[in-house]
Amino acid sequence: MPHSYRNPIPTVDILIELLDRPHRPIVLIERLHPPHGWAIPGGFVDYGESVAAAACREAQEETGLGVELIDLLAVYSDPSRDSRQHTISTVFIAAAAGDPQAGDDAKALGIFESWQLPSQLCFDHDQILRDYWRYRHYGLRPRLS
Amino acid sequence: MPHSYRNPIPTVDILIELLDRPHRPIVLIERLHPPHGWAIPGGFVDYGESVAAAACREAQEETGLGVELIDLLAVYSDPSRDSRQHTISTVFIAAAAGDPQAGDDAKALGIFESWQLPSQLCFDHDQILRDYWRYRHYGLRPRLS
Numbered sequence: 001m002p003h004s005y006r007n008p009i010p011t012v013d014i015l016i017e018l019l020d021r022p023h024r025p026i027v028l029i030e031r032l033h034p035p036h037g038w039a040i041p042g043g044f045v046d047y048g049e050s051v052a053a054a055a056c057r058e059a060q061e062e063t064g065l066g067v068e069l070i071d072l073l074a075v076y077s078d079p080s081r082d083s084r085q086h087t088i089s090t091v092f093i094a095a096a097a098g099d100p101q102a103g104d105d106a107k108a109l110g111i112f113e114s115w116q117l118p119s120q121l122c123f124d125h126d127q128i129l130r131d132y133w134r135y136r137h138y139g140l141r142p143r144l145s
Numbered sequence: 146m147p148h149s150y151r152n153p154i155p156t157v158d159i160l161i162e163l164l165d166r167p168h169r170p171i172v173l174i175e176r177l178h179p180p181h182g183w184a185i186p187g188g189f190v191d192y193g194e195s196v197a198a199a200a201c202r203e204a205q206e207e208t209g210l211g212v213e214l215i216d217l218l219a220v221y222s223d224p225s226r227d228s229r230q231h232t233i234s235t236v237f238i239a240a241a242a243g244d245p246q247a248g249d250d251a252k253a254l255g256i257f258e259s260w261q262l263p264s265q266l267c268f269d270h271d272q273i274l275r276d277y278w279r280y281r282h283y284g285l286r287p288r289l290s
Contacts (some may be wrong), residue, residue: 007152007190008155008191008194045152045222048153048224048231052222052289069290072219072289075217075220077155077196078195079192079195086193088155088196090220090222141217144215144217144237145195
């Protein structure tokens with residue numbers, strides 16, 4: 001069946017927990033390219049690549065860390081979540097250890113606990129991070145709508 | 146940021162549980178178009194549509210049922226899951242009541258308990274159904290790889 005109409009673009013984002021540090025903090029990236037601000041590591045899923053493979057690849061490229069995927073947080077697909085185009089992000093929780101290093105697409109890389117997140121977060125990543133900490137602290141998964 | 150390369154195609158599938166019947170059975174569709182066989186109701190996510198909205202729309206179109214999304218089972222994205230093209234399916238569990246009616250794209254519609262599924266299942270829907278029943282009966286979520 002040919003498929004010619006425009007589709008939403010599949011992406012992944014990865015909440016990388018650093019197991020070898022107190023409070024198991026997470027890694028965020030300060031974007032080099034617009035939109036500027038902080039973001040959860042992630043990117044586009046290549047054709048022929050599973051979302052799990054894309055998540056491990058993007059984590060490696062953007063933080064230098066080899067990660068193990070632990071859980072699926074949710075799928076974020078609100079058409080307004082990225083003003084540039086409609087993306088559908090599968091958001092994973094992953095574990096890693098060691099020192100993350102910013103990749104080429106990052107201005108900076110930061111390690112954050114839940115009580116000290118950066119204020120300027122891109123896309124819907126403030127919502128994703130709220131959902132993530134709620135799930136991590138209280139076991140409540142995000143709503144489906 | 147323009148985005149011109151080929152992407153995997155986002156889809157949804159919906160495991161619709163009929164609450165008002167003994168054993169809470171699920172609805173499957175016998176496909177009218179190739180590949181022939183039985184399948185979980187679902188389809189493509191439109192540009193500008195959330196995965197949750199797509200799931201409710203496809204469930205309505207293919208079974209006539211208004212559904213409530215209950216849970217996210219998993220995301221299936223193995224490049225070989227559909228031989229025609231690379232699709233990424235967000236698979237929901239949903240609840241409904243009443244009598245399902247086959248839509249235009251279906252040859253037939255069936256209501257199934259876990260011990261009497263049809264043998265000819267399309268795509269990776271045999272795997273999805275195994276994962277679903279394992280999760281429903283034992284609370285174990287599918288593996289992420």
